[in-house]
Amino acid sequence: MTTAFLQLLVSLAAGIGIIILLTAKYRIPAFFALFLACFLVGWGVQLPVPAIISAMKDGFGNILKSLGFIIVLGTLLGVILEYTGGTRVMAAFILRLAGEKNAALAMGITGFIVGLPIFCDSGYIVLSGLNKSVAARTRVAMVTMSVSLAAGLYAVHCLIxxxxxxxxxxxxxxxxxxxxxxxxxxxxxxxxxxxxxWAAWAGKKLPDIPAVTTPEMETIPRIPVWLAFLPVAIPILLIGIGAFTGLEKQATPIARITGILGDPVIALSIGILLAAMQLPARTAAVISPLMQEAAEKAGGILVIIGAGGAFGAVLAATGMGRHLGTAFHLGQAGIFFPFLLAALLKTAQGSSTVAIITAAAIVEPLLPALGLNDPTGRLLCMLALGGGSMMISHANDAYFWVVAKFSGVEMKAMLKVYSVATLLMGLTTLAVVYILSLILR
Structure with missing residues (x-):
């Protein structure tokens, strides 16, 4: 092992360490932790400061160029659905469809659907009142209802x-x-x-926590069910059609139209227009604050993913992929390496977002050595990263405390039910991705 390679490994470990230390212990925003990690890794391998800054600017700009609009539009769609109560309408419909005997499953399905456009913590807060109301009415253990809802939201948050x-x-x-x-x-x-x-099985073995409900929790907006689902269903449908027609080699007029409509930016914009139809008044006094709220929420997210792109660009500039690929035989690791790396980072510092961004930055230059440097391999790598970023959610994860505080579930029960549930969710994702790898490759 050469001195240069040892120097690279030490610098990489220091960079990851500073991210974990600053975000997990000192609660420094992820942007600044990633920003400092860029310089720490760059200096560690003796990159010139101008080269570090240039790589950071390129990485930051490239990520925002490709993903900025998607983040902002997706956030605005979620904000409008929260405001109109469309999420509560969807939840109530799913509960009626599944029946009170399957209340926990209904909340899991609700979380899954609502979580497509809405971040998991926001989705849980919005639905927590309805969740308590259903738990009180059906007498299902509160921990079971809460973890079922949290699991549905969490699965899509880490993968999609x-x-x-x-x-x-x-x-x-x-x-x-x-x-x-x-x-x-x-x-x-x-x-x-x-x-x-797991929520249903483990929840039966713990003392029940009575749910307290108020009349306000029962309030469901008077929105037609089909209209409530439309802003979520139509963008997914358009993106799906666009993806499949995009696989055709011939650019027919229909393929061009579906390709435009299926672009996530256009599809999400259409979803926003459909959600805006549910607003009680489509005036500037109503719409402007919602746009402002979405812009403020998206701004914090954009700087994080931009800093993640900068960190990835600095790692690429160090030649890490070439060094690691030469030193280790990573071809046998395949999808397991990105999964384990993301899982380690998630468990250590708590944030799924920071874990998957940091892991992706490290894994990207290693894709050829891992045998994942083709379109299918890159997709499998992404799914493995998402699965790894699920596990294990515990006391250093902000979402863990959102679920605990809004449901009234104690720490011990959260660790036994919710934390174990996230472990099983991550392992299940890995198993599914492994099966897909056998089918697709």
Whole structure:
């Protein structure tokens, strides 16, 4: 092992260490942790400061160029659905369809669907009142209901654009966001089922926590069910059609039209227009604050994924992929390496977004050595990264505390039910991705 390679490994370890230390212990925003890690790694391998800055600017700009609009539009769609109450309408419909005997499964399905455009913590807060109401009415254990809802939201949050971690990593690994959305949904379903199953099984073995409900929690907006689902269903349908017609080699007029409509930017814009139809008044006084809220939420996300892109560019400039590929026989590791790396980072520092972005930055130059440097391999790598970023959610994860505080579930029960559920969800995702790798390759 050469001195240069040892120097690279030490610098990489220091960079990851500073990210974990600053975000997990000192609660420094991820942007600044990633920003400092860029310089730490660059200086560690003796890159000139101008080269570090140039790589950071290129990485930051390239990520925002490809993903900025998706993040902003996806955030605005979620904000409008929260405001109109469309999420509560969808939840109530799914509960009626599944029946009160399957209340926990209904909340898991609700979380899955609502989580497609809405971030998991926001989605849980929006649905927590309805969740308590259903738990009180059906007498299902509160921990079971809460973890089922949390699992549905969490599965799509870690795997599917426009959620920030998956979106940023897709840009680094160079995977189509539309294709990732479609395959991510298919992979997220068994992960969510695993989480809901464990919630139902483990919840029976713990003392029940009575749910307290108020009349306000029962309030469901008077929006037609089909209209509530439309802003979520239509973008997914358009992206799916666009992805499949895009595989055709001949650029027919229909393929060109579906390709335009299936672009995630256009599809999400159409979803926003459909969601805006549910607003009680489509005036500047109503719409402007919603846009402002979405812009503020998206701004924090954009700087994180931009910093992740900068970190990835600095790692690429160090020649890490060439060094690691020569030193280790990574071909046998395949999808397991990105999964384990993301899982280690997630468990250590708590944020799924930081874990998947950091892991993607490290893995991208290693794709040839891992045997994943083709379109299918890159897609499988992305799904493995998403699965790794699920496990293990515990006390250093902000979402862990959102679920605990809004459901009233104690720490011990959260660790026994929710944390174990995230472990099973991650392992289930890995198993599904491995099966896909056997089929597709």
């Amino acid at each position: 654009p426009p959620h920030p971690g998956a979106t940023a990593a897709a840009g680094m690994i160079r995977v189509s966001p539309g294709l990732l959305m479609l395959t991510g949904i298919a992979v997220a379903i068994p992960a969510a089922i695993a989480g809901c199953w």
